[in-house]
Amino acid sequence: xxxxxxxxxxxxxxxxxxxxxxDPRDVAVVANVADDLVLHGLNISPDLDTVTYTLGGGDNAxxxxxxxxxxxxxxxxxxxxxxPTWFRLGDRDLATHLHRTGRLAEGAGLAQVTAEIxxxxxxxxxxxxxxxxxxxxxxxxxxGTEVGFQEYFVGMRHDVPVAxxxxxxxxxxxxxxxxxxxxxxxETVVIAPSNPLVSVDPILAVPGVSEAVADRRSSTxxxxxxxxxxxxxxxxxxMLAELGHESSAVGVARHYRDLVGTMVxxxxxxxLAPEVEAGGVRCVVTDTVMHTPEVAAALAKVTLEAIA
Amino acid sequence: xxxxxxxxxxxxxxxxxxxxxxDPRDVAVVANVADDLVLHGLNISPDLDTVTYTLGGGDNAxxxxxxxxxxxxxxxxxxxxxxPTWFRLGDRDLATHLHRTGRLAEGAGLAQVTAEIxxxxxxxxxxxxxxxxxxxxxxxxxxGTEVGFQEYFVGMRHDVPVAxxxxxxxxxxxxxxxxxxxxxxxETVVIAPSNPLVSVDPILAVPGVSEAVADRRSSTxxxxxxxxxxxxxxxxxxMLAELGHESSAVGVARHYRDLVGTMVxxxxxxxLAPEVEAGGVRCVVTDTVMHTPEVAAALAKVTLEAIA
Numbered sequence: 001x002x003x004x005x006x007x008x009x010x011x012x013x014x015x016x017x018x019x020x021x022x023d024p025r026d027v028a029v030v031a032n033v034a035d036d037l038v039l040h041g042l043n044i045s046p047d048l049d050t051v052t053y054t055l056g057g058g059d060n061a062x063x064x065x066x067x068x069x070x071x072x073x074x075x076x077x078x079x080x081x082x083x084p085t086w087f088r089l090g091d092r093d094l095a096t097h098l099h100r101t102g103r104l105a106e107g108a109g110l111a112q113v114t115a116e117i118x119x120x121x122x123x124x125x126x127x128x129x130x131x132x133x134x135x136x137x138x139x140x141x142x143x144g145t146e147v148g149f150q151e152y153f154v155g156m157r158h159d160v161p162v163a164x165x166x167x168x169x170x171x172x173x174x175x176x177x178x179x180x181x182x183x184x185x186x187e188t189v190v191i192a193p194s195n196p197l198v199s200v201d202p203i204l205a206v207p208g209v210s211e212a213v214a215d216r217r218s219s220t221x222x223x224x225x226x227x228x229x230x231x232x233x234x235x236x237x238x239m240l241a242e243l244g245h246e247s248s249a250v251g252v253a254r255h256y257r258d259l260v261g262t263m264v265x266x267x268x269x270x271x272l273a274p275e276v277e278a279g280g281v282r283c284v285v286t287d288t289v290m291h292t293p294e295v296a297a298a299l300a301k302v303t304l305e306a307i308a
Numbered sequence: 309x310x311x312x313x314x315x316x317x318x319x320x321x322x323x324x325x326x327x328x329x330x331d332p333r334d335v336a337v338v339a340n341v342a343d344d345l346v347l348h349g350l351n352i353s354p355d356l357d358t359v360t361y362t363l364g365g366g367d368n369a370x371x372x373x374x375x376x377x378x379x380x381x382x383x384x385x386x387x388x389x390x391x392p393t394w395f396r397l398g399d400r401d402l403a404t405h406l407h408r409t410g411r412l413a414e415g416a417g418l419a420q421v422t423a424e425i426x427x428x429x430x431x432x433x434x435x436x437x438x439x440x441x442x443x444x445x446x447x448x449x450x451x452g453t454e455v456g457f458q459e460y461f462v463g464m465r466h467d468v469p470v471a472x473x474x475x476x477x478x479x480x481x482x483x484x485x486x487x488x489x490x491x492x493x494x495e496t497v498v499i500a501p502s503n504p505l506v507s508v509d510p511i512l513a514v515p516g517v518s519e520a521v522a523d524r525r526s527s528t529x530x531x532x533x534x535x536x537x538x539x540x541x542x543x544x545x546x547m548l549a550e551l552g553h554e555s556s557a558v559g560v561a562r563h564y565r566d567l568v569g570t571m572v573x574x575x576x577x578x579x580l581a582p583e584v585e586a587g588g589v590r591c592v593v594t595d596t597v598m599h600t601p602e603v604a605a606a607l608a609k610v611t612l613e614a615i616a
Contacts, residue, residue, distance in 0.1 A: 041349050041409030073379045077403030080428045083410060091399040095385030101349030102391060120388045 002304065003028045003186035005213070007199025008035070008047045009064045009233055010225055010290075011192030012054035014303075015125065017296025018190075019055065021304070024124025028182040030209075032194070033110070033129045034137040034167055034202030037150045039087055042097040043104055046150070047199070048114055048129060049096055056121030064233065067092050086155045111177045128182060130203040133173040137198050140164035149198060158235040162242050165197055170205040183212040188307045191222035193288065195236040196255050197243060204259070213259045221262040221306050223288055223299065224249040228268045232289060248272060253281045262306045264288060264299070282306070310612065311336045311494035313521070315507025316343070316355045317372045317541055318533055318598075319500035320362035322611075323433065325604025326498075327363065329612070332432025336490040338517075340502070341418070341437045342445040342475055342510030345458045347395055350405040351412055354458070355507070356422055356437060357404055364429025372541060375400050394463045419485045436490060438511040441481040445506050448472035457506060466543040470550050473505055478513040491520040496615045499530035501596065503544040504563050505551060512567070521567045529570040529614050531596060531607065532557040536576045540597060556580060561589045570614045572596060572607070590614070 002022060004015060006029050018027060032047045046065070053059040053067055060068045070090035078085050089097065096117060103113040110132045118127045137149035142161035152158060183189055191213075194200050204210040213220055229248050231237040240247040245255060249265040253276040256263070263281050265272060266288040276283040284306040290296040310330060312323060314337050326335060340355045354373070361367040361375055368376045378398035386393050397405065404425060411421040418440045426435045445457035450469035460466060491497055499521075502508050512518040521528055537556050539545040548555040553563060557573040561584040564571070571589050573580060574596040584591040592614040598604040 038413070039410065040406035041351070041413050042406070043349070071379065071381050071399070073399035074382065074402045074406065077400035078406055081403065081407040081425060082428070083403075083407045091379065091381035091402075092385035094382045094399075094402060095389065095391075098348035098350070098382065098386060099389040099391045102347065105346070105349050117389065120390070 001026050001028065001182075001186050002188045002190060003030060003182040004190045004192055005200055005203050006031045006047065006051055006192045007194025008032075008050040009054075011047075011194045011199070012051045012059070013290040013296050014190075014192050014223060014300060015051060016054055016293050017290065017298070018300040019124060020293065020297035021301045024055075027125040028178070028186070029125055029127045030130055030176075030179050030182060030203055031127060032199045032203050033131060034135045034205075035149050035153070035198070036136070037087070037148060039084065039089075041101065042089075042094075043101045044087075044089075044097050045100065045110070045114070045129070048117075048127065049093070051127060052118050052121050052123055055123035055125060058121065066090050087150060109177070126178070126182070128178050129176045130179060130209065131173040131176050131206045134169045135173045135202060135206065136168040137202055138166050138168050139198075140166075153234075162235075162239050165201075165243065167202045167205040170202070171207070173206045175206050175208050179206075180208055180212050183209070183216060186216070187219065188304055189213060189216050189220040190303055191220065191256060191260060193223040193225035193232075195225060195231070195234055195239070196252055197236065197239050210259065217259060218261040219307055220260045221264060221303055222252065222256045222260045223264045223303055224252045224266065224269070226252055227266040227289060250275045250279070253279055253283070257281060264303050264306055309334050309336065309490075309494050310496050310498060311338060311490040312498045312500055313508055313511050314339045314355065314359055314500045315502025316340075316358040319355075319502045319507070320359045320367070321598040321604050322498075322500050322531060322608060323359060324362055324601050325598065325606070326608040327432060328601065328605035329609045332363075335433040336486070336494070337433055337435045338438055338484075338487050338490060338511055339435060340507045340511050341439060342443045342513075343457050343461070343506070344444070345395070345456060347392070347397075349409065350397075350402075351409045352395075352397070352405050353408065353418070353422070353437070356425075356435065357401070359435060360426050360429050360431055363431035363433060366429065374398050395458060417485070434486070434490070436486050437484045438487060438517065439481040439484050439514045442477045443481045443510060443514065444476040445510055446474050446476050447506075448474075461542075470543075470547050473509075473551065475510045475513040478510070479515070481514045483514050483516050487514075488516055488520050491517070491524060494524070495527065496612055497521060497524050497528040498611055499528065499564060499568060501531040501533035501540075503533060503539070503542055503547070504560055505544065505547050518567065525567060526569040527615055528568045529572060529611055530560065530564045530568045531572045531611055532560045532574065532577070534560055535574040535596060558583045558587070561587055561591070565589060572611050572614055
């Protein structure tokens with residue numbers, strides 16, 4: 001069994017490659033839910049949905065989020081009311097949030113509802129929310145104000161400096177059903193090429209999770225989301241620098257040092273391999289920019305072999 | 309000022325006529341909210357929306373409910389999850405529920421949110437929810453099971469016998485902001501041609517409302533929703549019969565006897581006028597079947613003149 005700690009787009013792309021090289025039924029995904037939000041009364045779980053839509057073949061390859069062929073009637077109509085439309089919810093995407101919200105209101109847990117949605121999309125892998133408890137990434141901006149992650153990420157297009165990050169609710173959050181077992185029982189644990197600070201760290205912030213991963217350090221491998229000093233998507237590079245890390249594969253390796261025995265870094269960063277290894281983390285160099293599912297599959301294969 | 313007690317479609321049609329013969333700013337509408345429901349976590353107020361969409365010119369003339377030119381992407385996508393799609397929510401209609409739900413979650417009252425939505429549709433009249441408190445029409449079916457109104461009305465297409473009706477929450481519901489004043493201060497109070505038992509009665513069930521209307525009995529006029537013994541829309545005729553009333557303009561007049569000094573009935577029921585008047589209610593006969601806004605305007609004019 002392989003367990004992947006996952007954020008959104010980068011993780012979803014790696015997973016799409018992974019299920020080409022291993023049986024999807026042997027894959028568990030522990031996904032970030034600290035980006036979740038309640039908007040218009042709807043429970044929205046962007047990372048869960050990105051993984052589901054991508055593995056289910058419904059993803060929008062152009063935008064990297066949302067559904068292909070989406071329509072926007074509801075959002076356009078919402079404009080009439082001057083309501084908040086900064087977080088764009090497509091009409092078909094809305095159905096996912098309607099179902100999730102309705103089921104949660106009926107008393108179903110997020111893990112159960114996530115499994116239902118995943119089954120409807122026939123994604124094959126087990127998709128596990130990191131926690132069913134409330135966990136929220138809060139971002140302190142340069143001017144000292146604190147905002148929710150999506151307000152920073154979508155509302156402000158992550159175009160502002162970040163002074164601090166915290167995970168509200170982490171102290172009392174419990175790992176979601178199956179999460180610790182998935183990490184403990186896995187042959188290989190993979191940390192996907194997601195933003196370390198706001199996609200992976202909130203998973204690790206759930207009490208018990210980072211300990212479980214650290215216990216599997218020699219079987220844990222991370223794929224660097226930083227290539228040539230830059231994030232392929234999103235603000236991970238700036239965020240790392242702003243929060244005192246080195247914005248490089250070396251910085252990522254240092255950040256994960258206690259958790260991963262192996263790092264996979266991109267060929268453009270090959271010269272950084274000795275520095276990664278000097279930090280006590282084995283380093284494997286390969287193509288990590290997943291332009292196509294084929295590249296993603298090759299990356300997944302190399303990543304698994306790095307441990308095996 | 310004119311105050312109209314209103315259910316959904318029949319009321320909305322009369323109101324569309326009324327605003328052709330009086331200044332909309334002189335009209336207050338006290339609307340039924342006991343048909344409201346929470347579905348997928350969304351707060352849905354069908355009668356408020358029917359009035360708003362109709363007066364705002366967005367109504368679907370074909371169906372009598374929902375919006376013209378509506379699309380159904382969200383509902384079609386919801387089918388994938390096997391979720392409840394018996395209550396069809398159009399994509400643009402969803403925006404109204406998203407806005408309402410979001411604003412209520414922010415702590416705004418239903419009256420305030422209703423006013424915002426009404427303003428966005430520029431409906432002109434003041435639209436007042438009968439109550440901001442929880443009030444729900446519950447329907448006992450022939451087999452003794454009790455269901456919510458929409459499950460009966462939409463889910464079962466009101467195609468089952470009704471044994472009883474009650475208004476859950478009525479005992480502790482308080483009239484919405486402005487409701488009692490609208491009734492007390494009105495020159496004329498109009499009971500719209502809505503279902504007496506499930507559209508108007510729940511408004512009257514809010515403590516204080518029926519007393520306020522009774523105090524204005526000589527200035528209150530009802531338009532019969534029963535024409536030639538049949539309801540123009542919905543199950544009012546069967547429901548009246550099943551619950552021990554006469555399914556006729558006479559039955560409606562008896563039902564409202566303590567509240568209205570005058571009834572407006574259709575020309576096809578002209579022979580019933582003496583019987584209505586024998587019950588102590590003045591009777592005015594005119595065309596009440598609102599095929600066109602012009603007929604609705606004429607009906608509104610006659611209705612107001614019946615009191616003046």
